[in-house]
Structure formats: C-alpha cells, structure tokens
Amino acid sequence: MSAVYAVAGxxxxxxxxxxxxxVDFAIAAGECVxxxxxxGSGKSQTCLAPFGLSPLRAMGSARLCGEELVGADEARLxxxxxxxxxxxxxxxxxxxxxxxRIGRQLDEAWxxxxxxxxxxxxxxxxxxxxxxxxxxxxxxxxxxxxxxxxRQRVMIAAAIAHGxxxxxxxxxxxxxxxxxxxDVMALIARLRREEGLALLLxxxxxxxxxEHADRVVxxxxxxxAEAGDAARIFAEPRADYTRALIAASPRLTDPRPxxxxxxxxxxEARGVAxxxxxxxxxxxxxxxxxxxxxxxxRGEGLAIVGGxGSGKSTLGRAIARIGPADAGAVRxxxxxxxxxxxxxxxxxxxxxxxxxxxxASLDPQWRVADIIAExxxxxxxxxxxxxxxxxxxxxxAEVELEPAIARRRPATLSGGQAQRVAIARALVAEPEMxxxxxxxxxxxxxxxxxxxxxxxxxxxxxxxAILFISHDLAxxxxxxxxxxVMEGGRIVEEGDMEAVIRTPxxxxxxxxxxxxx
Numbered sequence: 314m315s316a317v318y319a320v321a322g323x324x325x326x327x328x329x330x331x332x333x334x335x336v337d338f339a340i341a342a343g344e345c346v347x348x349x350x351x352x353g354s355g356k357s358q359t360c361l362a363p364f365g366l367s368p369l370r371a372m373g374s375a376r377l378c379g380e381e382l383v384g385a386d387e388a389r390l391x392x393x394x395x396x397x398x399x400x401x402x403x404x405x406x407x408x409x410x411x412x413x414r415i416g417r418q419l420d421e422a423w424x425x426x427x428x429x430x431x432x433x434x435x436x437x438x439x440x441x442x443x444x445x446x447x448x449x450x451x452x453x454x455x456x457x458x459x460x461x462x463x464r465q466r467v468m469i470a471a472a473i474a475h476g477x478x479x480x481x482x483x484x485x486x487x488x489x490x491x492x493x494x495x496d497v498m499a500l501i502a503r504l505r506r507e508e509g510l511a512l513l514l515x516x517x518x519x520x521x522x523x524e525h526a527d528r529v530v531x532x533x534x535x536x537x538a539e540a541g542d543a544a545r546i547f548a549e550p551r552a553d554y555t556r557a558l559i560a561a562s563p564r565l566t567d568p569r570p571x572x573x574x575x576x577x578x579x580x581e582a583r584g585v586a587x588x589x590x591x592x593x594x595x596x597x598x599x600x601x602x603x604x605x606x607x608x609x610x611r612g613e614g615l616a617i618v619g620g621x622g623s624g625k626s627t628l629g630r631a632i633a634r635i636g637p638a639d640a641g642a643v644r645x646x647x648x649x650x651x652x653x654x655x656x657x658x659x660x661x662x663x664x665x666x667x668x669x670x671x672x673a674s675l676d677p678q679w680r681v682a683d684i685i686a687e688x689x690x691x692x693x694x695x696x697x698x699x700x701x702x703x704x705x706x707x708x709x710a711e712v713e714l715e716p717a718i719a720r721r722r723p724a725t726l727s728g729g730q731a732q733r734v735a736i737a738r739a740l741v742a743e744p745e746m747x748x749x750x751x752x753x754x755x756x757x758x759x760x761x762x763x764x765x766x767x768x769x770x771x772x773x774x775x776x777x778a779i780l781f782i783s784h785d786l787a788x789x790x791x792x793x794x795x796x797x798v799m800e801g802g803r804i805v806e807e808g809d810m811e812a813v814i815r816t817p818x819x820x821x822x823x824x825x826x827x828x829x830x
Contacts, residue, residue, distance in 0.1 A: 315341065316339035316340060316341055316376075316511075317340055317341060317342050317377070317378060317397075317478050317479050317511035318339070318340045318375070318376070318377050318378075318479050318511055318513065319338070319339035319340070319374075319375070319376050320336055320337060320338055320339075320359075320363065320373065320374065320375045320376075321337050321373060321374045322335060322336075322337065322373035322374060323335075323336040323337070323359065323363065323371065323372070323373040323374070323375060323383075324336075324371070324372040324373050325355065325358045325359065325362045325367070325369050325370070325371055325372075325535075326369060326370045326371075326372060327369050331535065332355055332358060332369070332535050333355040333358050333359050333362075333532075333535045333536075334535055334536055335536055335537060336355075336359055336373075336530065336532070336536075336537055337537075337540075338528070338530050338540065340479070340511040340512070340513060341511060342478065342509045342510070342511055343505060343506065343509050343510070343511070344511055344512070344527050344528075345502075345505060345512040345513075345514055345525055345526045345527050345528075346512070346513055346514070346526065346527065346528045346529070346530065347514040347515070347516060347522045347525075347526035347528070347529050347530070347543070348360060348513070348514070348515045348516075348530050348532060349515075349516065349517065349519065349522055349529060349530070349531055349532070349558065350531055350532035350533055350538075350558070350757070351517075351533070351558070351757050351759040351760060352727045352728045352729055352756065352757050352759075352760050353534070353727045354532040354533055354534060354535065355532050355534070355535040356483075356515045356532055357483055357484075357515060359532065360481055360483050360513060360515050361481075361483065363375035363382045363383055364382060364390060364393075364394055364398065364400075364481070365382075365385075365387055365390040365391075365394075366400070371383050377393055377397050377398060377479060378393075378396075378397045378478060378479075380393055380397075395425040395426045395427075395475065396426050396475075396477075397477055397478050397479055398477050398478075398479045398480075398481060399471075399472030399473050399474075399475070399477035399479070399480050399481070400472055400480075400481045400482075400483070401465070401468050401469055401472050401480065401481070401482040401483070401485045401501075402468065402483050402484075402485075403483055403484035403485070403487050403755075404487075404670065404673070405456070405461065405464035405465045405467065405468045406456055406457065406461075406464055407673070408468060409456040409464060409467065409468065409471075410456075411455065411456055411457065412455070413455075414452065414453055414454060414455060415451055415452050415453070415454055415455070415456065415459070415467055416433070416436055416452035416453060418467070418471060419431075419436050419439060419440075419452070419467070419470060419471055419474060420436065422470075422471035422472070422474040422475060423435070423436070423439070423474040423475060424475075425474075425475050426475035426476065428475060428476075433449070433452065436448065436452055437449050437452070439470050439473075439474055440452070440466075440467075440470055442470065442473070442504075443466040443467075443469050443470045443473075443500060443504075444466055444496070444500055445463065445466050445467070445470070451463065451467075460621050460622050461489055461493070461621050462489055462493040462496065462497065462621050465485065465486070465489065465493075465497055466497070466500070468485075469485075469497075469500065469501065469504070473504060473508065473510075476508075477510070478509075478510065478511060479510065479511045479512075479513065480501070480504070480505070480510045480511070480512050480513070481513045482501060482512065482513070482514050482515065482516075483515045484515055484516055484517070485497060485498075485501065485514075485516070486498060486516070486518055486521065487517075487518075487754060487755050489621060489784075490619075490620045490621045490784030490785075491784050491785060491825065491828030491829060492620050492784075492824060492825075492828055493620070493621055494518060494521065494828075495521075495828065498518075498521045498524070498525055501514075501525075502525050514526060517756075517757035517758055519547075519558065519559060519562050519758065520562070522543065523543060523544075523547045526543040527542075527543060528540070528541065528542060528543055529541065529542075529543045529546045529547075531546070531552065531554065531555050531558070533552075533554045538552040538554045538555060539551055539552040539554070539555045547559065557759065558758060558759060561758040561759050561761075561762045562758050563758075563762070563785075563787035563788055563790070563791060564787055564829075564830075565786060565787050565790065565814055565826065565829055565830055566830075567787070567790075569790075569811060570769070570790065570791055570792075572614060572792070572793070572794045573612045573613075573772060573773050573776075574612070575610030575611065575612060575613035575794070576610050576611030576612050576613070576776070577610060577611055578608060578609075578610055578611075578646070578647075579609055579610055579611045579613075579645070579646060579745065579746065579778050580608065580609040580632070580643065580644070580645055580664075580746065580778065581606075581607075581608045581609075581643070581644040582605065582606060582607050582608070582628075582632050582641065582642070582643050582644075583606045583641055583642045583643075583644070584604045584605070584606055584640060584641040584642065585602055585604070585605045585606070585628060585631050585632065585638055585640070585641035585643070586600070586602055586603055586604050586605075586638065586639045586640040586641055587600075587601045587602040587624075587627050587628070587631050587636070587637055587638050587639055587802075588600045588601060588639055589601055600802050601624045601627045601802050602624045602627050602628045602631065602802045603624075603801070603802040603803050604640070604641070604803075605624075605628055605641075605799075605802070605803065605804055606641075607632075607797055607804070607807075609746070609778050609780060610778065611745070611776060611778055612772065612773075612776040612777065612778060613778055613779070613794065613795070614772065614778075614779040614781055614792040614793035614794060614795070615778075615779070615780055615781065615793055615795045615796070615797065616781045616782075616783060616786075616789035616790075616792075616793035616795070616796045616797070616810065617629060617780065617781070617782045617783075617797050617799060618782075618783055618784060618785075618786060618789055618796060618797070618798055618799070618825060619784065619798055619799035619800055619821065619825075620784060620800070620821070620825075621784070623799040623800050623801065623802070623821075624799050624801070624802040624803075625782050625799045626750050626751075626782055627802075628799070629748050629750055629780055629782045630666075630748075630750075631643075632664070632748070632780065633664040633666055633748045633780075634650060634651075634652070634653045634656050634660075634661070634664070635653065635666060635748075636653070637653065638652070638653070645660075645663060658691060658692045658693075658694070659692075661691075661692055661742075662688070662692040662693070662742040662743060662744055663744055663745050663746060664744060664745075664746045664747075664748055665688070665738075665739035665740070665742050665744040665746075665747055665748070666739065666747075666748040666749075666750060667732070667735050667736055667739050667747060667748070667749050667750070667752045668735065668750050668751075668752070669750055669751035669752065669754055669755055670755050671728055671731035671732035671734070671735050671755065671756075672723050672724075672726070672728065672731045674735055675723040675731060675734060675735065676723070677722065677723050677724060678722070679722070679723075680719065680720055680721065680722055681709075681718050681719050681720070681721050681722070681723075681726075681734050682702075682705050682719035682720065684723075684734060684738055685705045685708055685709065685719075685734065685737050685738045685741055686701050686702075686704075686705050686741070687738070688738060688739075688741055688742040689701045689704060689705075689741060689742070692742045693742065693743075704741050705719065705737075705741065706719070707741075708737035708738075708740050708741040709737055711737065711740060711771070712733040712734070712736050712737045712740070712767060713733065713767060714730065714733050714734070714737070718730065718734070727760070728755060728756050728757070728760060729756060729760035729763065729764060732752065732753070732755075732756060732760075732764055733764070733767070735752075736752075736764075736767070736768070736771075740771070740775075744777070745776075745777065745778060746777065746778040746779070746780065747768075747777055747778070747779050747780070748780050748782070749768070749779060749780070749781045749782065749783075749792075750782045751782060751783060751784070752764070752768075752781075753765060753788060754783070754784070754785070754788075761788070765788065765791045765792065768792060769791065769792060772792065779792055779793065781793050784825075785829055786814060786825055786826060786829040787829045789810075790810055790814070793810055794809065794810055795807070795808065795809060795810060796808065796809075796810045796813050796814075798813070798819060798821055798822045798825065800819075800821040805819045805821055805822070806818055806819040806821075806822045814826055
C-alpha cells in the first residue's frame with residue numbers, strides 16, 4: 314500500500330542547531346501514526362515544520378501524495394496544504410479567527426482547494442458530519458460562544474471541508490474533559506475510517522494513543538527513542554524513556570497520596586449563583602452556577618470536577634472574585650469578601666489563580682522577571698525596587714527554575730517552564746489559597762507530574778489551601794482529599810475523594826471515574 318505521507322531522514326533546524334534529527338515514518342490511507350514524547354521532544358516541530366507551519370527549517374524528505382514538501386517555496390506549500398492536508402490544532406479558541414462567524418470560517422475552509430462556494434445547507438451537512446446536529450444554530454455565532462468541545466468539532470469540520478487525504482492533529486484533545494476527549498478521538502477515528510484519511514496524531518494522552526494508533530514514534534530530545542507497532546510498544550516498551558512516559562500517567566489505582574491535614578475553616582462560599590445572557594437572538598439568561606455552597610480548610614485541597622460546561626471554572630472564578638457572581642456570599646475566616654470590583658489589594662492577594670494555558674496566560678512582550686513582579690506593584694505597593702527584585706528571585710527559586718530565566722520571554726519557554734512561571738507569579742503575592750484551573754491539562758504526563766509534585770511541596774511548605782478545578786480525577790487525587798462533582802451548575806455529589814471514587818453514587822461521577830480508570 315503506497316504512503317499518503319512519508320518522511321525520511323527528517324531534521325528540523327533552529328539556526329545551526331538540529332532540534333529534530335533522523336525521523337522516519339510513513340502513513341497509508343486509513344492508518345494512524347502517533348508522535349509521543351515530553352514537551353520539547355520535537356513532536357510538534359516534526360509535525361508542522363515540513364508543511365511550512367513553523368518558523369524553523371525542515372531538512373531531509375517529507376513527501377505528501379508523492380510531492381516533496383522540504384525545499385518547496387511558500388506558494389507551493391500553500392497549494393499542497395490546500396489540496397491534500399487538513400490540520401486540527403491544540404487550542405481551538407486561538408486557532409479559529411475570533412472576529413469571524415463560524416459559517417464564514419467553514420466557507421473559507423471549503424473553498425481553499427478551489428471548490429465552488431457552498432450554500433448554507435452544505436455547511437449544515439458538514440457540521441452534522443462532525444456531530445453538531447444543530448449546526449444551523451451555530452453558523453452565525455462567533456467562536457467564543459461555543460463550548461470547548463463544540464469549537465474543536467468546528468476545527469475538525471474546517472480541516473475536512475476540502476476533502477484532504479492527510480489529517481494532521483496536533484494535541485487535538487488537550488483542553489477537553491475526559492468524556493469530550495473520548496468523543497473527539499472517536500469522531501476522528503470514524504472520519505479516518507469513512508474518508509480513508511491518513512492520520513498523523515501528536516498527543517500526550519497515552520491511553521488515546523494506545524486505543525487509536527496503528528504505529529507509534531516516541532521522540533526524546535529530538536531523536537527517535539523507539540518506534541513500532543502501538544500494541545507492542547504499550548505492552549512491552551523497550552526504551553527506558555518510553556517506560557517512564559507510560560509510568561507517569563496517573564491512575565485511580567495508584568496508592569493514595571499522603572496529603573496534609575486540613576486546618577481551621579479558611580473559606581466558605583454560600584449560595585453562589587452566576588448567569589450569562591443566552592447566545593444570539595434568544596432572550597433570557599443561562600444559569601451557569603445555581604446556588605452552590607462549599608467550604609475549604611487551611612492547607613486543604615478540594616477538587617471541583619465535572620465535564621465541560623458543568624460550571625466548575627465559573628464557580629472557581631466567582632469564589633476568587635475574578636469572575637462575575639449574581640448572588641451568594643464568600644466568607645474568608647469569618648468575614649465577607651467584598652464583590653469583585655470592590656476588592657482591595659489586601660483581599661485580592663489572598664486567592665491567586667493559575668490557569669490552564671501557561672503560555673497564553675503570560676504577556677508575550679514582557680520578560681519573566683516583569684511578569685512575576687506585576688502582582689507586587691498592585692498587591693504589595695510598599696515594596697521598593699530592590700525588595701521586588703529579591704521577591705522575584707525567591708519565587709523563581711521556589712518553583713525550581715534557573716535564575717537566568719528571569720531575562721527570557723514566554724515564547725522561549727517550554728510548557729512546563731511557563732507553568733512554573735505562572736505559579737511563581739501567584740506565589741509572589743504571598744497568597745493563602747491557590748485557584749488551579751486545569752493547571753496541568755495542557756502539559757505532557759512527565760511535565761504535569763513534576764508540576765503536581767512541585768504544587769504538593771508548596772502546599773505543605775506554605776500551608777496553602779488549593780481549589781483544584783479539573784476534569785481528570787486521577788490528577789485531582791494527587792493534591793486533594795475531598796471532591797465536589799458538578800453538573801448543570803450544581804454540585805451533584807461530594808465527599809472524601811477515596812470514598813467517592815470507590816463508590817460513586819451519581820451517574821456523572823460514575824462516568825468520570827470510568828473515564829479516568
């Protein structure tokens with residue numbers, strides 16, 4: 314069977330330095346080859362550089378439908394991409410054009426290979442192919458109006474609209490909850506079978522790779538550590554690096570972590586409610602959080618888990634007073650915290666957030682030192698320049714980064730380094746509680762494990778309370794002894810983490826446990 318896409322002796326160079334070297338693989342129609350490895354191993358550059366979608370230079374050979382990509386000029390690459398390849402990227406909200414309606418973006422994707430302009434029924438049919446049965450309702454909406462799962466389905470629709478022979482999926486499920494990850498991978502697998510697509514998959518979701526890939530290429534620091542049949546590699550990995558990757562994936566069957574005991578009550582949220590206007594022309598409001606009450610002790614970890622759209626992030630932001638709230642009270646050690654717009658610096662520093670996408674949460678124009686120092690200027694204005702510099706240096710050391718990183722900018726950081734910078738920025742304000750909103754979901758399993766270990770050490774050393782928002786029970790279990798499960802803006806089950814995992818009562822909880830098993 315001839316290959317739709319084949320690379321041989323592929324190298325990717327940053328200036329005179331080869332950051333990827335000696336990569337070989339081929340993908341036939343209907344097959345899936347997965348690239349796996351830690352952050353910085355070269356997966357995305359191997360995937361994107363031959364297509365001219367990276368500022369780095371590809372060398373060697375990469376042939377798409379018999380046409381050589383390496384060495385082709387930009388005009389030729391654009392034609393080959395439009396004719397034969399579709400791309401699904403990691404962050405659909407940033408990959409989609411924010412000021413264009415969904416229908417306009419699908420129309421452009423449909424026509425990129427020279428096809429005649431589709432009518433609205435064609436676009437509705439395209440949306441239905443990717444599981445958006447009410448496609449006509451969303452064609453006139455902007456990307457921010459869709460959920461994460463809906464945006465990713467739109468991205469897949471755009472990728473297949475022009476009938477490509479190769480689908481390149483670079484971390485297509487990173488930002489999604491466990492159920493949606495499974496659904497999106499099932500959708501991609503179905504399209505691969507029905508359309509006969511060759512699939513190049515980049516992922517750190519090893520269970521999904523084990524389920525869907527025919528062959529696996531394991532990359533370690535730019536070279537191939539191991540390659541071969543997927544079933545063999547996951548059953549009998551030969552390279553130490555591959556074994557480390559597989560072992561780093563958290564499981565609910567792992568031994569119970571030794572967590573710190575909770576101190577006295579630190580935070581109480583009572584009857585928190587948040588609503589938003591309905592999208593489009595429809596009147597009324599949607600209740601995102603409906604009268605939720607939770608409590609958190611000093612030094613305790615509480616996991617808020619649930620599917621996309623369950624209200625967990627909205628609840629967390631309302632509690633931390635960085636998002637809106639229609640009703641309810643948040644009490645801190647027995648006193649009411651003021652509303653979001655009335656928060657004083659002394660109150661603001663108590664709860665500090667760390668968000669999902671580490672690079673997107675950092676100002677790309679600023680140096681790391683300035684990013685970490687920014688909270689000090691607002692929350693600890695009495696510090697002089699020397700004291701701020703000293704506090705920044707301590708925070709950098711506390712998150713186990715080299716001092717020289719202070720002079721760098723976010724674009725030069727790996728995902729793990731960027732998330733440590735975000736944690737340092739939160740710590741420098743001397744908070745008593747961290748709001749961690751999917752803080753490791755964008756990281757590979759090795760880096761995520763190191764970040765979780767760092768957070769566990771900081772939790773003990775500082776006596777930090779942690780409100781951990783996640784869709785992954787196995788990850789949340791690393792830091793949290795209690796759990797609250799959300800669905801439809803309400804808490805449907807809560808209690809001791811181990812007891813809830815062992816005997817889940819609500820169907821949503823049972824589904825989350827099954828997805829994390």
